[in-house]
Structures are given as structure tokens and as C-alpha cells.
Amino acid sequence: MDNYLEKIEKYLKALSSSERIDIVKEIKSAMLELQNTGLTTEQIIERLGNPKELAKAYLGDAISKNSKFSWRKLAAVFAFCSSFAGAIGMFVLPIISTLSIALMISGVITPIGGIIKFVGHLMGYDITGITIQIGAFTPSPMQFLPTSIVIGVLMFLLGKVLWRLTIKYIQQLVRRRKHSECER
Known part of the structure; x- marks a missing residue:
């Protein structure tokens, strides 16, 4: 079981250590409950499934909980894309998320350039680089x-x-994944 939990933690390394610890504790607790019902370690691991798939589900949930940006969340998006989103998501999600960050940063820098150019003009300087x-x-x-x-x-x-x-796209992938797991 420890080996299984170590793999889960490895796949969740894009998350903060506190999130990773909470998830591993939750999975360990579920494993211990199943063990108390008389299931063997092999049966428990079979029931939980592939550790990579389980980690991806938790990763998707962690990303989709709120839409606020953070650099750690961006890293989690890339980790999610590389292992969960399929061929299209592996290209589309990183491009859209990187472009979104670039646009937000540029949206802050552009008015700063405007202020610099305007103040320069008022002081009699022509700042040609902006x-x-x-x-x-x-x-x-x-x-x-x-x-x-x-x-x-x-x-x-x-x-x-x-x-x-x-x-939103990640939330859709997580919902589809959960729906397909429920049908199994």
C-alpha cells in the first residue's frame, strides 16, 4: 500500500505539499477502511485502480475547484494536460493557458509603457522604444x-x-471521467 501511495504522491507533485498530503491521507484512510472490511491489499489496489488514473482525477478536481490563477495551478494544468487530457488537450490546454498568462501580463505591462511614454513626452523626451x-x-x-x-x-x-x-475545459474532462467511471 505504501508503494501505491508513493506513486500517487509522485503524480500529484504539481500540487502544493499540503494538498498532496491531504489527498494521500484521504486515500490512505479509504484503504484502511477497506482493509478493515476484510479486503486484501491486492483487492484494495484493484478497487482503487491505477494510481496514475486516480491521481489524475484528484489533480483535475484540485484544478477545477476555483478559477483563480496561480503559478502552482498553471503547473498543475500542465501536469494534467500531459497525463489526462488526451492528444488534443495536450496541445490545446497548454497553449490556451500559456496565452492567457501572457495576455494578462501584457495587459498590465502595456499601460505601464503608456505611462512611461506619456511622462517622457511631458518632460520633453521622445522614448522611441515604446x-x-x-x-x-x-x-x-x-x-x-x-x-x-x-x-x-x-x-x-x-x-x-x-x-x-x-x-472550464478541465472541469468538463473531470465530469466526463467521473461519469464514465460511474457507468463501469
């Missing part, structure tokens, strides 16, 4: 700050939407 060009439109120094704020807000919101879509 530019915005949308098609043929290049904002004047006075238009640069509001334009960068609008673009930053739009990028940040799009990033949040993509992050929520990532979490």
Missing part, C-alpha cells in the same frame, strides 16, 4: 496613454477569459 501601431494608426504622444490603457485592459480581460475557458 510604440503602438494598429494598422495605419499610430497614436500621437497625447493619444498614447489612453490607447495603451484600452489595449492593456482588453488584453487582460481576454487573458482572464482564456484562463476561465481552460478551467
Whole structure:
């Protein structure tokens, strides 16, 4: 049983240590309850199934509990994708989650660039390294700050939407997995 629990913990390494410990304790408790009913270790492990599959189910649940972003949750998404989401999910989820983070970070950085460019203009400096060009439109120094704020807000919101879509997709995979396990 210890070997089984060690494998579970290994597959859950993307989660925080407290989450991992809680999950392993829960599984160990379930194993001990089954053992008290007279089942052998082999029967218990057979009933629980493949440790990788069980860990993936817990990993999916942990990711889908809330949609707030954290770097640890991003690592958990990648771990989930590599072992659970199938061929499409292995490419789609990492791309969408990485893009969402990039957009949220860019959404914060873009207005900062706008502030720097605007303050530079007010002080008489032309900061050429910070530019915005949308098609043929290049904002004047006075238009640069509001334009960068609008673009930053739009990028940040799009990033949040993509992050929520990532979490929703994982929730769907977990629900489908639980539904297929119930039918067995």
C-alpha cells in the first residue's frame, strides 16, 4: 500500500505539499477502511485502480475547484494536460493557458509603457522604444496613454477569459471521467 501511495504522491507533485498530503491521507484512510472490511491489499489496489488514473482525477478536481490563477495551478494544468487530457488537450490546454498568462501580463505591462511614454513626452523626451501601431494608426504622444490603457485592459480581460475557458475545459474532462467511471 505504501508503494501505491508513493506513486500517487509522485503524480500529484504539481500540487502544493499540503494538498498532496491531504489527498494521500484521504486515500490512505479509504484503504484502511477497506482493509478493515476484510479486503486484501491486492483487492484494495484493484478497487482503487491505477494510481496514475486516480491521481489524475484528484489533480483535475484540485484544478477545477476555483478559477483563480496561480503559478502552482498553471503547473498543475500542465501536469494534467500531459497525463489526462488526451492528444488534443495536450496541445490545446497548454497553449490556451500559456496565452492567457501572457495576455494578462501584457495587459498590465502595456499601460505601464503608456505611462512611461506619456511622462517622457511631458518632460520633453521622445522614448522611441515604446510604440503602438494598429494598422495605419499610430497614436500621437497625447493619444498614447489612453490607447495603451484600452489595449492593456482588453488584453487582460481576454487573458482572464482564456484562463476561465481552460478551467472550464478541465472541469468538463473531470465530469466526463467521473461519469464514465460511474457507468463501469
